[in-house]
Amino acid sequence: MAIPFNRPHVIEKEFEYMRDAIERKAICGDGYYTKICHKWFEESLSVEKTLLTHSCTAALEMAAILLDIKPGDEIIMPSYTFVSTANAFVLRGGVPVFVDVNPYTINIDEEQVEKAITEKTKAIVPVHYAGMSCDMDKIIALANKYNIAIIEDAAQGVGSLYKGKPLGTIGVLGAYSFHETKNVISGEGGALLINDSSYVERAEIVREKGTNRSKFFRGEVDKYTWVDVGSSYLPSDLVAAYLYSQLENINKINDKRKYVWNFYNNFFAEYENKGYIRRPVVADYCQHNAHMFFILFNSYDMRYKFISFLKEKGINSVFHYVPLHSSPAGQKYGKTPFAMNVTDKVSDTLVRLPLFYDISDDDLSYIADTIKQFFDDNF
Numbered sequence: 001m002a003i004p005f006n007r008p009h010v011i012e013k014e015f016e017y018m019r020d021a022i023e024r025k026a027i028c029g030d031g032y033y034t035k036i037c038h039k040w041f042e043e044s045l046s047v048e049k050t051l052l053t054h055s056c057t058a059a060l061e062m063a064a065i066l067l068d069i070k071p072g073d074e075i076i077m078p079s080y081t082f083v084s085t086a087n088a089f090v091l092r093g094g095v096p097v098f099v100d101v102n103p104y105t106i107n108i109d110e111e112q113v114e115k116a117i118t119e120k121t122k123a124i125v126p127v128h129y130a131g132m133s134c135d136m137d138k139i140i141a142l143a144n145k146y147n148i149a150i151i152e153d154a155a156q157g158v159g160s161l162y163k164g165k166p167l168g169t170i171g172v173l174g175a176y177s178f179h180e181t182k183n184v185i186s187g188e189g190g191a192l193l194i195n196d197s198s199y200v201e202r203a204e205i206v207r208e209k210g211t212n213r214s215k216f217f218r219g220e221v222d223k224y225t226w227v228d229v230g231s232s233y234l235p236s237d238l239v240a241a242y243l244y245s246q247l248e249n250i251n252k253i254n255d256k257r258k259y260v261w262n263f264y265n266n267f268f269a270e271y272e273n274k275g276y277i278r279r280p281v282v283a284d285y286c287q288h289n290a291h292m293f294f295i296l297f298n299s300y301d302m303r304y305k306f307i308s309f310l311k312e313k314g315i316n317s318v319f320h321y322v323p324l325h326s327s328p329a330g331q332k333y334g335k336t337p338f339a340m341n342v343t344d345k346v347s348d349t350l351v352r353l354p355l356f357y358d359i360s361d362d363d364l365s366y367i368a369d370t371i372k373q374f375f376d377d378n379f
C-alpha cells in the first residue's frame with residue numbers, strides 16, 4: 001500500500017478542452033477558456049468581476065497593488081497561514097502584523113485583530129483555513145469601524161459559504177487557488193475576485209503588465225500603452241481549459257471530498273471522546289468544501305509518532321505551517337504584538353490526512369485500520 005497525501009485528478013473533459021484550446025490557435029492569456037471561466041465565476045457566485053491569475057499568490061500580489069500598499073503600511077493576518085499571504089504585501093513594503101488564531105476554528109482571532117489595529121493599518125486578511133470560513137460579521141464590523149479593507153485569502157475555500165455567501169465574495173477583494181493540492185485544480189492557477197467595482201479597471205491594467213491592453217482588445221481605445229505599474233499575472237488559456245472542466249464538475253468534486261471528510265469525522269469521534277485527539281470544529285455560520293481533514297494531538301511527540309507510524313505503513317499524513325511569526329522572513333519583515341499560544345500549539349500538534357478526489361474505499365479502510373492499530377498500541 002502507498003497512499004499519498006494528495007493526488008491531482010482529471011475529472012472529465014480536461015484533455016478535450018486543452019486540445020480545443022490548441023486548435024483555436026490562441027493559447028496565451030484571456031483566450032476562449034479564460035473568458036468562459038470568468039463568466040462561470042461571475043454567474044455562479046454573483047461576483048462583480050473575476051480575473052484568472054497564474055496563482056493565488058499572484059491574486060494576492062494584485063490585491064496589494066490595488067490597495068496601494070506603501071512602505072510601513074500594516075496588514076493584519078494570522079501567523080498560521082501560507083507565506084504568500086504575507087509576501088504579497090511585503091513586496092510593496094508593507095508590514096504583516098501577525099495575530100493568533102482561535103483554538104476551535106483555527107481561524108484569525110478577531111479580538112486580537114481589534115487590539116492590533118493602529119493608524120497604519122490598511123487591511124485585514126482573513127484566511128479561511130481548511131475551507132472553513134472566518135467569523136466574517138465580526139471582521140466586517142471592525143473593518144467598518146476603523147475604515148480598513150478586507151482582503152480574503154480564500155485559497156482553500158472554493159465552494160465554501162459563510163452564511164450562504166461564497167468565500168472570496170465578502171471582502172473588497174478575494175483570492176482563490178487552483179494549485180493541484182486544492183479542491184478545484186489546474187496545476188498552478190488562481191483568481192482575483194473583485195467585489196468593489198471601483199477596482200475593476202485598474203485590476204485589468206495591473207494584470208496586463210501595467211498596460212491598457214484589455215481596453216484595446218475591447219475596442220475602447222485605439223492603441224495600447226503603459227499606464228500604471230503591473231506585471232504578468234494572467235494564465236495561459238491551456239490552464240484555463242483544464243480549469244473549466246473542473247469548474248463544470250465542482251459539485252461532484254466537493255461531494256466526493258465531503259464523503260471522505262465525513263468518513264474521517266465519524267471514524268475519529270470515538271478517539272475524540274476518549275480524549276486522544278480533537279477533530280475540526282465546524283461553526284454554524286459555515287458550510288465548508290471539505291478541503292482538508294485534520295486532527296489535533298495533545299502533544300508534539302504523539303503527533304510525531306503518528307506521522308512516523310503511518311509512514312511506515314505507506315500512508316502519507318502531513319503537518320502544516322511553520323508559523324510565519326517564527327519564520328526567518330516573518331521575523332525580519334513582520335511584527336508580532338501578542339503571544340501566539342494557540343498558533344504555536346496548533347503548529348506542533350496538527351496533522352492532515354490523505355484527502356483527494358480519487359481516494360478509494362479500500363484506501364480509507366486501510367487508513368482506518370492502521371490508525372486503529374496506532375491508538376491501540378499507544379493509549
Ligand SMILES: *Cc1c(COP(=O)(O)O)cnc(C)c1O
Binds near residue numbers: 055156178179190
Ligand atoms: C495554497 C495557498 C496559497 C497559495 O496559492 P498558490 O495558488 O499556490 O499561489 C495562499 N494562501 C493559502 C492560505 C493557501 O492555502
